[in-house]
Amino acid sequence: MDKLDKDFKAAKKLYDGGSNPLVQLWEITLYCLRKLSDEATSREQGKIDNKRYYVYEAKGGISRPYFRDLFITSEDHFTRTWDLIIKNIDSKKHLINFPPNGIDSVLYTSSMAFAMCYDIWKNSSRKTPGTYLEVLLGSLMGMILPDYKRTKHVPLPIKNVEEGSEDNNEESVSTDIVFEKKMQTGEVFGLVIPVKITTRERIVQPFAHQRILDGVFGPARFNSILICISEMQLDKKNNKVNEICVPGTIRLFQKYLAQLVGIFYFDPPVRYLQDDVREVILIGSVGELFTNHLPKLSKGQTEQVVP
Amino acid sequence: MDKLDKDFKAAKKLYDGGSNPLVQLWEITLYCLRKLSDEATSREQGKIDNKRYYVYEAKGGISRPYFRDLFITSEDHFTRTWDLIIKNIDSKKHLINFPPNGIDSVLYTSSMAFAMCYDIWKNSSRKTPGTYLEVLLGSLMGMILPDYKRTKHVPLPIKNVEEGSEDNNEESVSTDIVFEKKMQTGEVFGLVIPVKITTRERIVQPFAHQRILDGVFGPARFNSILICISEMQLDKKNNKVNEICVPGTIRLFQKYLAQLVGIFYFDPPVRYLQDDVREVILIGSVGELFTNHLPKLSKGQTEQVVP
Numbered sequence: 122m123d124k125l126d127k128d129f130k131a132a133k134k135l136y137d138g139g140s141n142p143l144v145q146l147w148e149i150t151l152y153c154l155r156k157l158s159d160e161a162t163s164r165e166q167g168k169i170d171n172k173r174y175y176v177y178e179a180k181g182g183i184s185r186p187y188f189r190d191l192f193i194t195s196e197d198h199f200t201r202t203w204d205l206i207i208k209n210i211d212s213k214k215h216l217i218n219f220p221p222n223g224i225d226s227v228l229y230t231s232s233m234a235f236a237m238c239y240d241i242w243k244n245s246s247r248k249t250p251g252t253y254l255e256v257l258l259g260s261l262m263g264m265i266l267p268d269y270k271r272t273k274h275v276p277l278p279i280k281n282v283e284e285g286s287e288d289n290n291e292e293s294v295s296t297d298i299v300f301e302k303k304m305q306t307g308e309v310f311g312l313v314i315p316v317k318i319t320t321r322e323r324i325v326q327p328f329a330h331q332r333i334l335d336g337v338f339g340p341a342r343f344n345s346i347l348i349c350i351s352e353m354q355l356d357k358k359n360n361k362v363n364e365i366c367v368p369g370t371i372r373l374f375q376k377y378l379a380q381l382v383g384i385f386y387f388d389p390p391v392r393y394l395q396d397d398v399r400e401v402i403l404i405g406s407v408g409e410l411f412t413n414h415l416p417k418l419s420k421g422q423t424e425q426v427v428p
Numbered sequence: 429m430d431k432l433d434k435d436f437k438a439a440k441k442l443y444d445g446g447s448n449p450l451v452q453l454w455e456i457t458l459y460c461l462r463k464l465s466d467e468a469t470s471r472e473q474g475k476i477d478n479k480r481y482y483v484y485e486a487k488g489g490i491s492r493p494y495f496r497d498l499f500i501t502s503e504d505h506f507t508r509t510w511d512l513i514i515k516n517i518d519s520k521k522h523l524i525n526f527p528p529n530g531i532d533s534v535l536y537t538s539s540m541a542f543a544m545c546y547d548i549w550k551n552s553s554r555k556t557p558g559t560y561l562e563v564l565l566g567s568l569m570g571m572i573l574p575d576y577k578r579t580k581h582v583p584l585p586i587k588n589v590e591e592g593s594e595d596n597n598e599e600s601v602s603t604d605i606v607f608e609k610k611m612q613t614g615e616v617f618g619l620v621i622p623v624k625i626t627t628r629e630r631i632v633q634p635f636a637h638q639r640i641l642d643g644v645f646g647p648a649r650f651n652s653i654l655i656c657i658s659e660m661q662l663d664k665k666n667n668k669v670n671e672i673c674v675p676g677t678i679r680l681f682q683k684y685l686a687q688l689v690g691i692f693y694f695d696p697p698v699r700y701l702q703d704d705v706r707e708v709i710l711i712g713s714v715g716e717l718f719t720n721h722l723p724k725l726s727k728g729q730t731e732q733v734v735p
Contacts, residue, residue: 277680279680292676292679292680322633325632325633326629326632328636329632329635329636329681329685332639332684333680333681333684333685336683336684337684369599372599373584373586373599373640374636376643377639377640377643377644378636378640
């Protein structure tokens with residue numbers, strides 16, 4: 122695990138310097154897949170909506186549950202699909218020409234293999250799997266949107282006028298990934314992309330940020346896209362899997378806080394694909410985002426539904 | 429610690445049933461003070477703004493840092509002050525007739541003694557100290573505001589009209605403590621009181637909730653008061669204490685999300701008592717809230733400053 126930690130730190134450093142270290146992330150994923158296959162065993166943990174969730178176990182540790190149909194255990198299969206996805210990025214059209222399910226599968230496998238290794242062998246580093254997901258998505262989107270600038274925050278044109286304030290920094294909205302571009306009009310347009318493994322009670326933040334961005338810049342200058350792995354959790358106590366969905370909360374926030382343009386999952390909860398949720402917010406898989414929605418969203422065309 | 433766990437569960441049950449189990453909380457505090465004094469040692473951990481913070485240590489465990497000047501180690505002193513506070517509750521005027529610093533001291537001691545015991549001897553139950561703080565404040569406020577109904581959420585008069593939705597529950601804003609009352613006009617007025625040990629990145633939630641309440645009910649029907657112990661944290665890595673203040677974030681949320689009526693601490697960060705923060709939001713100690721601000725706030729008179 123020290124090797125994994127070291128390799129990811131190196132990749133993160135490249136990413137923070139503005140690179141898209143996809144080769145390094147591919148190598149890290151292979152290392153994780155091999156480690157899980159060599160040193161852990163897997164077994165079924167539970168079913169949700171007829172989807173089978175498995176866990177990996179090894180001495181002293183258990184992983185979060187993974188959706189078996191979406192997780193690629195074969196290194197060869199993983200590498201072939203990964204390569205095809207990278208080759209089929211169309212950076213002019215801002216999309217990937219590839220079956221959405223293949224994209225979901227590869228990104229799910231990469232982020233979950235890493236997270237599950239940390240669950241089992243490095244349980245104290247709870248935040249690292251989230252950072253990995255951020256670097257993975259930021260790097261891939263960096264290849265899809267090369268004409269955009271990637272940052273982690275939106276500076277707000279608000280001055281602190283208080284005399285003697287120690288807090289003279291510019292205000293900003295800090296998030297996981299921002300892609301911004303100066304349009305021909307001279308105005309900056311941006312996509313604000315909070316990235317979460319699961320949302321749980323933290324789903325409020327993207328909505329609050331969008332509200333502030335709407336308030337400061339006016340609507341549709343910055344649009345938020347929330348990207349998550351899934352809403353699946355291990356319920357250790359009852360030895361089962363749990364999918365925590367909060368459709369009522371999403372409806373409430375979308376109506377009274379601000380409107381996200383969409384929420385995209387590698388493994389979307391069935392509950393969120395039902396009409397009553399889709400009537401208030403665009404919900405889909407990340408594969409669908411990269412093949413179908415992103416070209417429009419990158420031009421500032423939102424598909425917002427009015428709740 | 430099993431006794432402590434059991435005693436608190438019993439108190440929590442009384443609280444959830446609508447009682448104000450202050451006698452039980454007093455007994456629990458004495459038990460914690462004795463346990464800390466008998467089985468742990470204390471030492472200085474660091475200074476912030478000339479305030480000395482100590483920690484308790486015992487085999488295998490270290491507590492969060494506590495502000496020595498505010499923490500009462502003497503059981504007698506604690507009991508005398510606790511009794512005087514309860515005796516000096518004026519439930520007609522909605523206040524406590526007692527020096528604010530004494531109130532802060534007693535509530536700080538009770539919540540911190542409990543939290544520090546959990547830090548040292550039951551580190552896996554991370555959420556329980558927050559629940560204790562909620563029960564402590566809710567019980568005391570229940571004595572101050574007996575003509576109010578205490579709940580944990582504000583139901584929203586919004587119907588889920590979607591046919592076939594599985595999610596037919598009424599929507600509501602869930603928080604830690606709500607005191608509500610039907611006014612002579614027939615309208616419900618309420619105080620929404622999120623209670624946090626420290627806020628950290630979660631400070632967004634009270635603002636988002638207030639925004640929703642403003643949106644659904646119109647302004648000033650429900651007013652939010654955020655109550656916290658402090659913003660102090662143990663920095664284990666560097667063996668010091670950290671006080672995390674985000675005045676810029678508060679200013680931003682207060683201006684662009686919604687307005688809380690105030691934030692009150694047992695141990696208020698010096699940074700938040702400076703003018704540039706007080707210009708945008710009412711900041712004070714919990715003692716000041718219970719002696720001075722609550723009578724006005726309970727009548728719906730806010731002292732909001734317009735940022």
